[in-house]
Amino acid sequence: MATTIDVAAVIERQKLNRFQVVTFALCTVFLFLDGFDSQVIGYLAPALVRDWHINRVALGPLFSAGALGIALGAIGMGMLSDWLGRRRALLICVSCFSLLTFATGFTRSIEPMMALRLLAGLALGGGMPIAYALVSEYFPRRIRATVIMLCGLGFAIGAGSAGFITAFFLPRWGWQSLFWLGGAVPFLLLLASLRYLPESIRYLVVTRAPREEILRLLLRLDPKQRFANDEVFVLTEEARSGLPVTRLFTEGRAAYTVLLWLSVFTNLLVLYFIVTWLPTLFTARGFSIAAAATTVGMFGVGGPVGVALLGFVIDRYGAPLVLGLGFVIAGAAMAFLSAFLSSSVATAAALMVIGFFVSGGNGGTSAYAGGVYPTALRSTGIGWALGIGRTGAFVAPLIAAAMVAAQWSLYAILRTFALSEFIAAAAMLFTLKVLPARVADTQPAE
DSSP: OEEEEEEEHHHHHHOOOOOHHHHHHHHHHHHHHHHHHHHHHHHHHHHHHHHHTTOGGGHHHHHHHHHHHHHHHHHHHHHHHHHHHHHHHHHHHHHHHHHHHHHHTTTOOHHHHHHHHHHHHHHHHHHHHHHHHHHHHSSOOOHHHHHHHOOOOHHHHHHHHHHHHHHHHHHHOTTHHHHHHHHHHHHHHHHHHHHHHHOHHHHHHHTTTHHHHHHHHHHHOOOOOOOTTOOEEEOOSOOSOOOOOGGGGSSSSSHHHHHHHHHHHHHHHHHHHHHHHHHHHHHTTTHHHHHHHHHHHHHHHHHHHHHHHHHHHHHOOOHHHHHHHHHHHHHHHHHHHHTTTTTTHHHHHHHHHHHHHHHHHHHHHHHHHHHHHHHHHHHHHHHHHHHHHHHHHHHHHHHHHHHTTTTTTHHHHHHHHHHHHHHHHHHHHHHHHSSSSSSSSSOOOO
């Protein structure tokens, strides 16, 4: 009788090694691209208004085009990668995103830029849940939330660097150079991924891939391991039939799935209002384009710190409690930000605090989603959470554009978006009441 080897148990007893670090690094670089691309358009907006002589209200649909593409891509490609495979789907996303972003630098009016931003968003959004799922499936649960959060640090660093990179490139080479840079870097990532990016071992086992393919990756994970020829690789999860998205609402998952979606959606409303509209609103108050980019860039400085630190706290106390309290602090800081606008130092400090909990919380919700869903649903679960969340990114610029068109004051706009952060906090904290006892925080139900 053949002996079975639980692949999850093999991964659980692994010490950190080069194979895991390389996988982590490649996925982190992709998320860096997501953070940079998602926020650089907000910093470029004042230059587009100046060069194309357009009304700033017209920026709302432009901001939302990329966000809509990301939302649709995260939902669609998340499910596709659960069928097609993590590696193949991510390579497709990286190559398409590189080409479309580079082409955006050659546009000369807002309509073709909107179209390319939508298509590039599809590719970018499609890769996000795959990157998170791949990292989640190669690390033991004792450090999984920390590792996923550190992977999300790529997004936060990309977002945080966007303002400063824009301030350097824009005066020298124009807004086009930012898109050309944004297309060249993912092409380099594609070349590295073709050589070094692995498929998920867990995914291969769940989909009953050939034994030789699973064995090859297990030996890359730990070359010292030895397996007999008659040993069968298994995973302590059932591969089940049915449309994956419907299973997000069965077996006791419905309540925490809905609350997760609500929390991600409302948190990203705030994040994308800040990174898309705040530079333009600050410019309208008399900031130079470079000064607005640098000031709002402090929001991005707080993000990486939040992502780096919150993961350790989540591993100890659980995602719902840590993120819920963090969103309360972010909402309070957002509400009081309007009182700091007369002081550039106080404004920058407030934005750093907001960035710590809003951007850090965005990574935390991905870590949470990566933990509560099993392997067969993980990419779908993360993808739908990110996709629903990115509809907030799609809606936020349109809401802000309507407020600007109605001549709302910046104070009123800031306090309105603060309410969204309090809703995110309430949704995450209420998760504590509905999470099944069998599903530990940030750990997969395996």
